[in-house]
Amino acid sequence: MTRKVLCIVGTRPEAIKMAPVIKALQAERNIVCRVLATAQHRALLDQVLEGFAITADLDLDIMRPDQSLATLTSRLLLELDGVLQSEKPDVVLAQGDTTTVMSAALACFYLRIPFGHVEAGLRTGDIFNPFPEEANRVIAGKLTRWHFAPTQRAVDNLLCEGVDASAVTLTGNTVIDALLMTAAQDCDLDVPVDPGKRLVLVTSHRRENFGEPFQDICQALKRLAERNPGIQILYPVHPNPNVKDVAHRLLGQTPNILLCAPLDYAPFIAAMKRSYLIISDSGGVQEEAPALGKPVLVLREETERPEAVDLGVVKLVGANRTTIVEQAQRLLDDPQAYQSMARGVSPYGDGKAAARIVEVLRQHLHSCG
Ligand code: UD1
Ligand code: UDP
Secondary structure (H helix, E strand, O other): EEEEEEEEOOOOOHHHHHHHHHHHOOOOOOOOEEEEEEOOOOHHHHHHHHHHHOOOOEEOOOOOOOOOHHHHHHHHHHHHHHHHHHHHEEEEEOOOOOOOHHHHHHHHHHHHOOEEEEEEOOOOOOOOOOOOOHHHHHHHHOOOOEEEOOOOHHHHHHOOOOOOOHEEEOOOOHHHHHHHHHOOOOOOOOOOOOOOEEEEEOOOOOHHOHHHHHHHHHHHHHHHHOOOOOOOEEOOOOOHHHHHHHHHHHHOOOEEEEEEEEOOOOHHHHHHHOOOOOEEEHHHHHHHHHOOOOOEEEEOOOOOOOOHHOOOOOEEEEOOOHHHHHHHHHHOOOHEEEEEHHHHOOOOOOOHHHHHHHHHHHHHHHHHO
């Protein structure tokens, strides 16, 4: 008997990390895989789906410029409820900790549809950091039937919260599946970077940094660029107006800072490969960069991804101007410090996470008759 799995994606990182799962489900004989885009992100989501040649079967077109979290959540919940009632999936899958994921888990709970959480068990233990993602994943985790945990630490977090061990599978992170699929294409970096300069790649978009912390981050980048004419900072700017407007105002005039629109995934991987150093507050980048042997300075006070920090290949620098400049300068000036962070150790997976997730679902769906 054919069973239906509905994969829900809303934002850029969800699409990247669900793409390998969607591909693996599409290859299954007795499973129909449907893709629902909430389009919490519009341009960023479309960019990724196109890059992985995935067409959404359903699209809620939820994004509105700069909408509040309450508006976003209530609109998602109402729309998801309607779609789930008409689609009647046997299983719903979603990835990560965005508002799309929390709303999907809740909508499934109300309709008693079993929900599988990809990248389950990440925790900082601080409900306000990252905001609102820590709350999103804690809420989703309470409503989840299958927890697909990327690391042993994530498994342990779930067990400590009282989740039954039979509901938890250690899978690795699907981002490594996506990275390996994409890096193998060896795509060109389609941005005119200066071949004579060391490239520093930057991304930043976290809500808890909006306002003064983000201005401090921009001032630190400016100072770093001015002090080091031999580097070029490449910053693909997130379209969130709280980020984009400030970044262009504070960094737009510095000659060795290149601001560009968000890059497609394959060129972004090419930029990571080409970079000397990465400065970012992104979750996904913290997982990908170690696999590519690139040091990351993380623009956050704490992380739910401590594995790479413990290995010494990722360092937390917060949003403090002086710390960011000092730590980046050290990696630019001190080859030993640089080498100790550029070791190419990848604690987040082996590229087979999607296969493990599908295996769990296959067993469940076939046991249902
Ligand atoms: C969202 C997630 C965050 C995730 C990030 C990945 C929530 C609350 N936040 O943050 O966990 O790390 O995505 O990037 O779920 N916008 C565009 N075009 C786009 C995308 C966004 O213009 O393609 C603008 C819109 O004005 C939109 C705003 O950015 O309203 C914010 O988008 P939203 O999805 O609410 O939050 P992000 O800050 O992007
Ligand atoms: N990324 C991309 N293009 C860019 C910047 C990032 O494809 O211009 C990818 C990056 O490789 C990672 C993901 O987007 O896989 C991270 O997304 P984001 O930083 O928006 O969200 P987070 O991971 O912090 O939730």
